[in-house]
Amino acid sequence: MSDAPSGCTPSDCTEPRTSVPEAELEALVRGICFKTGPPRRLGVELEWLIHELRMPQLPVTHERLAAAYAAVRTLPLASALTVEPGGQLELSSQPADSLTECIATVSADLAAVRAALAEHGLGLAGIGNDPWHPPRRFLHEPRYDAMEACLDRTGPAGRAMMCTSASVQVCLDAGYEEPGPLGLGRRWWLAHQLGAVLVAAFANSPFAGGEPTGWLSTRQLLWLEIGKGRAGGPSLDTDPRSAWARHVLNAPVMCVRRDSGPWDVPEDLTFRQWVRSGVPRQPTREDLDYHVSTLFPPVRPRGHLELRMIDAQPGEDGWIVPLAVTTALFDDPQAAETAYRAAKPLAERALGLPAPHNPLWIDAARQGLRDPELHEAAIACFLAALEALPRLGAGRAVTDAVAAYLDRYVMRGRCPADDLLDRAHGPLRKDSLA
Template identity: 65%
Template sequence: MPLSDVPDSGGPLAEEEAEDLLRCICFKTGPPRTVGVELEWFVHDLHIPQLPVTPDRLRTAFGALRALPLKSALTVEPGGQLELSSPPAASLMDCVTTVSADLATVRAVLGTLDLTLTGSGTDPWSPPRDRLLREPRYDAMERYLDRTGPAGRAMMRDSASVQVCLDAGHEEPGPLGFERRWRLAHLLGPVLVAAFANSPTLHGEPSGLRSARQGLWADLDPVRGTAPDTGREPRATWAAHALDTPVMCVRGGDGPWTVPEALTLREWLRSGEPRPATRADLDYHLTTLFPPVRPRGHLELRMIDAQPGEDGWIVPLAVTAALFDDPEAAGAAYRVVEPLAALSAGADAAPPRDALWRGAARDGLTDPVLHEAADACFALALEALPRRGATTAVLDAVAAFREHHVVPGRCPADDRLTPATVTVTGAGTPGKDLRT
């Protein structure tokens, strides 16, 4: 396949050049100043949420939404999930205000179409669905992921999350240094999984897990869905991880993309087959890596289930931002979660594959170690949030979540298991405005 058939291909890329690029682009250091959030939602019928929404109905709705003057980017996931990605915000409250306004606009339009948004890590009602998006990227992704079992298809079509985006941090060591923040993200990750687990079903049936979504990620490709050893220097370790992860696909023109067998990016760069790799291929390869924390210049924390209610997403955003960006809370939170590293399956175990992450998905906060860590971290967040400019309403929401869930050792999935219900909020449903 000639490079001329690949859009925006550029010239051939050498292995050494790729390694240098990875070191430079994945951790962009400086004082932590911005915060962002990416919210995925299922779209359901407003009046009968169990009623499957047809692809034509979804396409009509998404066409109307794309015409809206939103500040957040609006995209559609392969299974028809709606995603809103905020622009980088100068503060937590700027992020909350922007996304809340965009969500209100989206809900109003969906309401006119008798549709609503549902916050859940997996779809609470729908059986396995056909993929909505038929594009070479997703065709190739599905072919690749099918090699390791059904988890990949389910992840693409039946999962939704709250992804918190934070600056990488200072170059210098310290509570806000990028090396400490990288490690904190992975140590805190199982605590966030457990506290916000909200997917006890898969394809509408009980899964046996409190976070079936996290269970899907744990069952993916054992390299692509895991993190490198977070005890080592992040730049070199992540660069090696990216280079030694198999390529999901080799992009082509209008036809199907090639899905090679066990071809790592490093091997592709060295061999030049089936065609020379380019900078655009490197950039694309990075979008096909699915670790719980993905360095994209900033840190993208990907382990939190989508939350119930109109404003439920604000609590994990506020807690995570407070624990990372407040120096006092960041240092204290690291001391709280550092002992969790000893609970991994082994010194070289990748976090999503070890017992701690799987236990978080299965047990939520009934796990006594995770319960203790979550309670301490929520207390630290509540102390830090006023220093980060959080409103009283945000503080009240975090405090209420802690009182209802964290203190008694519960997560949102437990609310759905006993009794087996799920919260759905439609357009026009009264809700507390956490911006004021």
């Protein structure tokens, strides 16, 4: 959602800085990242690859992309529009009071964006990883220069994540403080276990460089290869606030921002070590906010819960199904209880390891719903979501879309990646993105 805390931008870095003691920083993480209360609002963040309408496998030049974005930025959108490092477009909805409101607002914004891009011969591609093009930076700013330098230390996956990946990110309230199907503890646990089911059911990135990778969600493979410190989640063996606060302070610092010139990119420096050493300078509250924005776990608390594990989906309205299903499974008490029962047996396969670096998540990204246990859980969850959606006020168009997805993919143990592989029959053809 567009009002999520995002850390300061480069322009903010000229503000006065005041150092904060370690205990106070940990308390800030615990207090800010989880805001409990009745689950009432939701949002979605949609990332899209931009491609040539006439021949999608051709790269879009920097000049054409810049001109198209200049036109899109003049649109009166309700959602926040941002550009990812590789030129991917992201629309972040405002927090909505209902699923129907969220879908209607974002759909209208997307229609306007598509029309503006079409005038430049460009379109939006809903796919989790660019199937043809190697990573190429569109944005050259200190933040992304530092990010690239940091991620390069673990191999090429970081550049691909920055420049060739796209997702559907569902944002939900953290839930009640009290225990129960909609309580914070249950929702936090469920997000990490059910997340594997969402990865499998919506996998849509089986290619890189025009060839199959052997993974139905190559996008998830990228996150695995970036490393646990940057893209891993916290331990689930304690309460969410303590686990997340510990994870944040023990995570490696991506960069130390400067008011001018290149930013420092320290090596093997956790935020906790930075606080204790005060080198190269003492970190501040703003540095903590920024540090949190450089961590990419599959579930990221930012006041609300940001579920980041779903590949971008095909079609103009394909994003609606994961948004609707996820919302129903978390915000409807009956569906949440069904999802909990379906996910509980799967938790044993995680072996107590954080997502996404555990066997359950790896199997989900590699095999999708070909995995029998994930297939069984997905069927139960989609049926529960379909039953719950009318209780959440969803209209016929939304329930029909979820029912169609259930019949086309979930019941058959398939996902959109299987369609891409079927159409390609080897190297990816130019028409396989449709």
